[in-house]
Amino acid sequence: MHSLLTLGGITLTCCIFRLQEVITTLVVIRILFQFLLQGTAALLPKHRHERKTRGFRMPLYPLPVVLALGGFVFILFSRPNFLREMRTAGLILVAGSVVYAFRHINVRN
Helix, strand or coil, rough: CHHHHHHHHHHHHHHCHHHHHHHHHHHHHHHHHHHHHHHHHHHHHHHHHHHHHCCCCCCCCCCHHHHHHHHEEEEEEEECCCCHHHHHHHHHHHHHHHHHHHHHHHCCC
């Protein structure tokens, strides 16, 4: 029930904006929070060690990761309203962090 109300509230909020603005902001948020963070994590030493011990190998590592990160950064910076979309993504990140912290505190008590 909570998830349905949350989704309804988010949908209601998104109805204020034009559809094109919502879609472009969602694309930027997905690039930032999924693709860039995922690529960066693949370069971390902890994950390199785990790949060696588990037997997973990436051909030409780290070249594919670096090329993907470069491509996503290029896509972000080439957008016409880059700064506005980054501001929106930042606000969403802060709001999500506040909700996460609030829920984490409530669960611990």
